[in-house]
Amino acid sequence: MKALLLVIGLIGLGTLGTYFYSNQQASTDNASTNTTKIESTAKEEAPAEVPKTATLRLPEKTNNIWEMKAFELPDTKGDLRTLSDWKGKVIMLNFWASWCAPCQFEIPRFVRYQNTYADKGLQIVGVGLDDANKLKNVERSLEMNYPTMVIAQAEAGPLLEKFGNDQQIVPYTVVINKEGTIVYIHRGGLEDEDFNEFIAPLL
Template identity: 35%
Template sequence: MRLVPRSLLFVVVVLGAALAGALGYQAWEDSRPETRPELTLPDLQDRERSLAEWDGKLIALNFWATWCPPCVEEMPLFQALQDEYGDQGLQFIGVAVDRPDAVAEFIEEHDIRYPILYGRQAAMSAGQDFGNQAGTLPWTVIIDQQGHIRHVFDREVKREQIEPVIRELL
């Protein structure tokens, strides 16, 4: 019986992993809706807020949590971008997958002034509606003024990644 050389086995495994990754990415792309789904969650004053309130604006919808270090890291950037581009039609909206008391304390401590909605399971379900099947945090969706999902950031985002997208769509 002849054994398969290790180098050939290695190549087969690598190619198999690449194919699985490509198919997984395609499944993710296929699960992402083209137009924004409906979203209604409470804000920190327990008022039900609908994403439709911000129709006509360029929306950066960020799913995050206070216990998520990359989420916490990008929040000051989002507030700075809101301050810089808000008068041009940009609206950041945070969706906290967290307890309202933890979120309220966090946003006060970090001077976050854009709208924050919250929920636990409802927020995770909303993330899935926007294509986040794995429940990854942070997850930021850019929605144009006509309600089309134009870009998704599936991890912590840096200024040099998100700002060109915002500028192009404003």
């Protein structure tokens, strides 16, 4: 009888251990779905293993946007744009792609921010790592009210690295204050709490 109870107890512990492992594994898997590496394609999107609210600072030598080598990209209308077009505003530079689900999930919040804070000097600017027509489709479906500059995914690596995104993940947001200083970088989906803490005080 004691032997039987011991066997039953061991089976119970094994089952309980499997349950906790399965739940822990599910939590780990869910935590890695908030960003996407750009080297993945629309058919195979590998999430980057970074926390949603991870932040970092750029090295001092690249900290001022007006001192960096200027870049010029077309927007989805075909007009050439550069960040100096919005000099004097607080710029939220958001790197995204049409195949990136976390990117599209945060865009409605950005639309709301642009509506609410444009009069206070906020300018959101997208950088779409994609085909212009695909980006236009997202712009229409989500009623985006801010411009998106376009660069091919295959050519985006050096630009992402220039802004501190060595891991080449999206979404990725760079905040530039009115003086042109890069003051905040956010990897993954940007939430209202992040905006209220780090961006709203700049306006």
